[in-house]
Amino acid sequence: MAVANASTAFTLRTSSPIRLAASFPHCPPSSFGTPTKYLPFPLQATRKRKVLFSQSWAVKNEFSEADDGGDAKVEELGEPTETLLYSFSPLPLLVVAALPGAGTVRSLFGPFVELVKSWNLPDWLVHWGHPGNMAVVLFAMGGYGTYLGFRIRYSDDVEEKAKAKDLHPKLLGGMFFFFALGATGGITSLLTSDKPIFESPHAVTGFIGLALLTIQTILPALFEGNPGLRNVHGILGSGIMTLFLIHAALGLQLGLSY
Numbered sequence: 001m002a003v004a005n006a007s008t009a010f011t012l013r014t015s016s017p018i019r020l021a022a023s024f025p026h027c028p029p030s031s032f033g034t035p036t037k038y039l040p041f042p043l044q045a046t047r048k049r050k051v052l053f054s055q056s057w058a059v060k061n062e063f064s065e066a067d068d069g070g071d072a073k074v075e076e077l078g079e080p081t082e083t084l085l086y087s088f089s090p091l092p093l094l095v096v097a098a099l100p101g102a103g104t105v106r107s108l109f110g111p112f113v114e115l116v117k118s119w120n121l122p123d124w125l126v127h128w129g130h131p132g133n134m135a136v137v138l139f140a141m142g143g144y145g146t147y148l149g150f151r152i153r154y155s156d157d158v159e160e161k162a163k164a165k166d167l168h169p170k171l172l173g174g175m176f177f178f179f180a181l182g183a184t185g186g187i188t189s190l191l192t193s194d195k196p197i198f199e200s201p202h203a204v205t206g207f208i209g210l211a212l213l214t215i216q217t218i219l220p221a222l223f224e225g226n227p228g229l230r231n232v233h234g235i236l237g238s239g240i241m242t243l244f245l246i247h248a249a250l251g252l253q254l255g256l257s258y
Helices: 004-021 041-078 091-095 102-118 124-153 158-194 201-222 229-256
Strands: none
Touching: 102 158, 124 158, 124 229, 158 201, 201 229
């Protein structure tokens, strides 16, 4: 009887673990249907590296997308939103613009200005009459006179040179006269519109141009004693024409300002 109880206990102890294992089957992790613990060690290591690599690549991709978005925002913010245009104004000449005698000139021109106002001329004629006349003098007399001066210098035709020598001083002398006379018309136009007369760069360049034209008319009388002054005369004449072109541009700017 004792032998039968011992064999029964031994049978129960050895069979119960087997039943538990059968009732709760253990399924080890697998990779593509193959249990991981049965994979060779190199394949397990390779799979872990692939997982780590894919995770790190995803993180880097998120960072790069965030950076690209930030750069795009910076570029959008950095684009210019407005453009400013500035008109030309020779600021260094404003020092010369403070010329004395404006009050005296205003008082001298006062009676004539009142006479012009009494004529009831059209506003456009008072405003643009001076610029129109001076433009004709500059381009017709000054431009053609300058061309004749170059023909005197470089032409090989004796007859052409003779005609140019006769007409060149007449044209540029007439330009000097009409410019000096036109200055009074410009002053009258400004006073009629109740504007300052000597404070603009247009007025300053006009005074400088008339002073240089005075020197230019004196130089031909000195050619016989010093032929080298012909070069100075030609260079100075070209510079004066360039100055009067700037003077005309400043006059247009002044006319459009009021």
